[in-house]
Amino acid sequence: xxxxxxxxxxxxxxxxxxxxxxxxxxxxxxxxxxxxxxxxxxxxxxxxxxxxxxxxxxxxxxxxxxxxxxxxxxxxxxxxxxxxxxxxxxxxxxxxxxxxxxxxxxxxxxxxxxxxxxxxxxxxxxxxxxxxxxxxxxxxxxxxxxxxxxxxxxxxxxxxxxxxxxxxxxxxxxxxxxxxxxxxxxxxxxx
Amino acid sequence: xxxxxxxxxxxxxxxxxxxxxxxxxxxxxxxxxxxxxxxxxxxxxxxxxxxxxxxxxxxxxxxxxxxxxxxxxxxxxxxxxxxxxxxxxxxxxxxxxxxxxxxxxxxxxxxxxxxxxxxxxxxxxxxxxxxxxxxxxxxxxxxxxxxxxxxxxxxxxxxxxxxxxxxxxxxxxxxxxxxxxxxxxxxxxxxxxxxxxxxxxxxxxxxxxxxxxxxxxxxxxxxxxxxxxxxxxxxxxxxxxxxxxxxxxxxxxxxxxxxxxxxxxxxxxxxxxxxxxxxxxxxxxxxxxxxxxxxxxxxxxxxxxxxxxxxxxxxxxxxxxxxxxxxxxxxxxxxxxxxxxxxxxxxxxxxxxxxxxxxx
Numbered sequence: 001x002x003x004x005x006x007x008x009x010x011x012x013x014x015x016x017x018x019x020x021x022x023x024x025x026x027x028x029x030x031x032x033x034x035x036x037x038x039x040x041x042x043x044x045x046x047x048x049x050x051x052x053x054x055x056x057x058x059x060x061x062x063x064x065x066x067x068x069x070x071x072x073x074x075x076x077x078x079x080x081x082x083x084x085x086x087x088x089x090x091x092x093x094x095x096x097x098x099x100x101x102x103x104x105x106x107x108x109x110x111x112x113x114x115x116x117x118x119x120x121x122x123x124x125x126x127x128x129x130x131x132x133x134x135x136x137x138x139x140x141x142x143x144x145x146x147x148x149x150x151x152x153x154x155x156x157x158x159x160x161x162x163x164x165x166x167x168x169x170x171x172x173x174x175x176x177x178x179x180x181x182x183x184x185x186x187x188x189x190x191x
Numbered sequence: 192x193x194x195x196x197x198x199x200x201x202x203x204x205x206x207x208x209x210x211x212x213x214x215x216x217x218x219x220x221x222x223x224x225x226x227x228x229x230x231x232x233x234x235x236x237x238x239x240x241x242x243x244x245x246x247x248x249x250x251x252x253x254x255x256x257x258x259x260x261x262x263x264x265x266x267x268x269x270x271x272x273x274x275x276x277x278x279x280x281x282x283x284x285x286x287x288x289x290x291x292x293x294x295x296x297x298x299x300x301x302x303x304x305x306x307x308x309x310x311x312x313x314x315x316x317x318x319x320x321x322x323x324x325x326x327x328x329x330x331x332x333x334x335x336x337x338x339x340x341x342x343x344x345x346x347x348x349x350x351x352x353x354x355x356x357x358x359x360x361x362x363x364x365x366x367x368x369x370x371x372x373x374x375x376x377x378x379x380x381x382x383x384x385x386x387x388x389x390x391x392x393x394x395x396x397x398x399x400x401x402x403x404x405x406x407x408x409x410x411x412x413x414x415x416x417x418x419x420x421x422x423x424x425x426x427x428x429x430x431x432x433x434x435x436x437x438x439x440x441x442x443x444x445x446x447x448x449x450x451x452x453x454x455x456x457x458x459x460x461x462x463x464x465x466x467x468x469x470x471x472x473x474x475x476x477x478x479x480x481x482x483x484x485x486x487x488x489x490x491x492x493x494x495x496x497x498x499x500x501x502x503x504x505x506x507x508x509x510x511x512x513x514x515x516x517x518x519x520x521x522x523x524x525x526x527x528x529x530x531x532x533x534x535x536x537x538x539x540x541x542x543x544x545x546x547x548x549x550x551x
Contacts, residue, residue, distance in 0.1 A: 023398070026514065033230045033513040043234045 072133035074105035082128035087118035216443035254436035273329025274437035281444035291493035330426035341425025345416035356403035358534035376460030450503030461492035
């Protein structure tokens, strides 16, 4: 049955001597592979070379600070409710007197943990957050670890650093220099 | 000058060749992976050491520390004997290959060759064809259908292609009138004469020999004894640890030996163009003694021979990552109905040309 009229008409001709001798075809093939030998390699040498992320990539979470360096999170729990993988747990606490420079709202998260093994990086927590506190960074991924409990990220690893130049900017691709400074800043932090 | 005992020099050469074969085989595994990667637009192993040069060491450690596995119902003695035999025969065959001309110290002249025998080429043939016993025994002792199939394929393939290989060699021997590899090499370059390497006199013979060498070393497109896609791993399906390592090593040493034999038979061995001109130029214009100039030529020739060998090894790998595997009936048809008649025709042509005095 003919489905389209694009079918190529094939005539079965007897092979010529050159075709039957194999060797011309073999040298043709060898020349093709030799061309590939000198081509640019497609490999990205991962730890040294990082493939550029898409600006809308959803990577590792960050708990943002506001302009005065205070934590934005108010531990409302909406992100945990929105999370389809139930990866977020938190303990809420009341802000004491004298802590106004640390926490923006009167209620804050004493502990805030995301299990990166459960997380599916869907970004629903980001959408649910009323305080614009949790974001999935476009330029960082959860690195591999040896132990499972190392994948449970607490506030020590989630809250963004105080110094502004070390922060990643949501939705904007970092220049290589920015990325380098970010990486070196992160390397100096205790994990 | 230290007096060496009888055969002392030969033992040194043999030992060096033995170590070199192992080293080259080790780095063939690395080269194979890098060349495969480059031909496929990848970069290959580059983590262990600079450019991944320590990768073979890591592989060796892996091989040695893996579990020694004996399949149930296997013949244990033969199971161990198989890879040993493959390795021994592979290492033995390089003994007669002339790796260089003579080095002279004072009154003593030493040849860079393990053993000079007047049946050198026959020795290589005999030992290489023994290698199939290693594959055969290993495949049979594994008590596994795939291994046995691979072993039988290896045996029939090697026998079929040895015929064509031997016949293509006869044409060379008709020209050289000797089986000694050193004499064959020295004939390919004569001082003061315009002399060609055997490849010019035997182009068809070389193609047949080269194809058969691929089949003899079980390389793609003739790697039917192993062929992962059909027979899992062929004769070494059941092998693990260093016993598998020995089989893989033996394959690479066989490639090295095949490359060396092809270089010696068809590409002038340790000769290189204008060597005698270089020697006399050094003697006349730079006041070198003849012996010193000859020693330099010998060293350069050895380097040249190894360059030729490496070029062939590269060619082996290049072909492996270009061509798909033959089907078994295609393999047999190529061997019996194409290569053997071609080799006979080549003998006839060579004989006719010798009669007419075109080549000698």
